[in-house]
Amino acid sequence: MAAPAAVDKTLLAFLNGIAKRVYFKDDSISDELLRTEVLGGISETEFNQKLRRFQLLLNSIATADMNYNQLDAFLKSQMQKREGALTASEAATITKFWQSHKSKIHDTLVKDSTWDNQMKSLNWRIDVCTKARHLDQLNQPTAIVEMKLEQGDLIRFELTQQKLEGLLEQVDAIEQAITTHSQS
Template identity: 45%
Template sequence: MADQGSRSLLGLLNGIAKYTYYGDTVITDGFLKEELYPNTAEDEFQTLLTKCKTLMKSIASADMDYNQLEAFLTSHTKKKEGGITKEEATVFTKFWKNHKTKIHDSIVSQSTWNNTLKNVSWRIDLKTQARHIDQLHTPTAIVELQLANGQDKSKEAEVVRFEMDEEKLSSVIKNLEDIQKQINVHCQ
C-alpha cells in the first residue's frame, strides 16, 4: 500500500508541475483527485494538495541543489504538524531529480520577456587606415552579440556588431565588474 501511496504522490507532483510550470491546461486539481486519490475525502485531498504545492514552490523558487533539498525535506519530516513522512521526502527527492532542470528552464522562460544574449564573439583589430596618423595601428575591439527573442524561440537570433576603442572597452569592463560586485552582494 505504501508503494501505491508513493506512486500516487509522484503522480500528484508530476500533475502539479505540468499545470504550474509546463503550461498544461488539461490537468486540473479535480482531475488529479479523480485519477490519483478517488477514495480520499475532499478536505484531506486539498490539505495534501496545498502542502505539495507549497513545498514544490519553495524548492523550485530556490532552485535547490540536492544538498539543500535534503536539508529542506529533513526539516519538514521533523515537523509535528503539517510535516511530511520520510517516504514522502523520498518521493519529493525522486521528483526533483527528474524535473529540476526542466522546471528551472520553464521558470526562466516564463520570466524572460525581452531579448536575451545568446552568444558573444569578439576580436581585436589594428587600424591600418585613419584620417589622423596618431590613430594608425591603434587596437580596436570588434564585438558581435547574438540576441535571441525572449518569447518567440522560433525567430532567428538578431546579430549586433560594434567596435570599441581602448577607452570604451575599459569603461565597459569596469561596468561589468560593478555589476558582478552587486550580484555578489545580493547573492550572499
C-alpha cells in the same frame, strides 16, 4: 538498518500533475482531474488541503533549487514537525519526484525569469586602421565586438581603447553589485 520507505505511486502522480500544471503550463491538468482521477475522488476539503500542502513544498524545493543533500535535510525537518509532518513514504516520493524533475523545473524557472534576449555567443577581434583621413586615427587599434542573441539578432559595434576601459569599469560595477546581492 531500516529498509527505505516505499514510494507512493498515487502521490507521485499527484506531484507530476502539479508540476505539469504549475511549472510546465499544462492547462489540461485541472483540480477536478487531480482530485477524481489521480487521488481517487477524495473530498474537496481534503483535496484543497493536500494540494496547498504539496504545492508549498514543491515551491520551496524548486525556488531554492535544492540539491539532494539540501532536499534530504529539508524533508527530514518536515518529517519532524509537530503538525502536518511528512511521512517517510511521502519524503521518499518527493525525493524520487525531484530526482526526475529537478533539471526540467530549474530550466523552466530560469526561462520564465528571463525577460529579454539572452546572449548566445560573443566574438571579437582587434583592427588597426592603416588608412585614414586624419593622421591621429592612423595605427589606432579598435575592438570589433559581435554578440549573437538567442532569437537570432546580431549586434556589432566598435570600441576604442578609452571606450573599452569605460565599458570594463561598468562591467566591474555590475559584478560588484551582483556579488553584494548574492552574499546578503
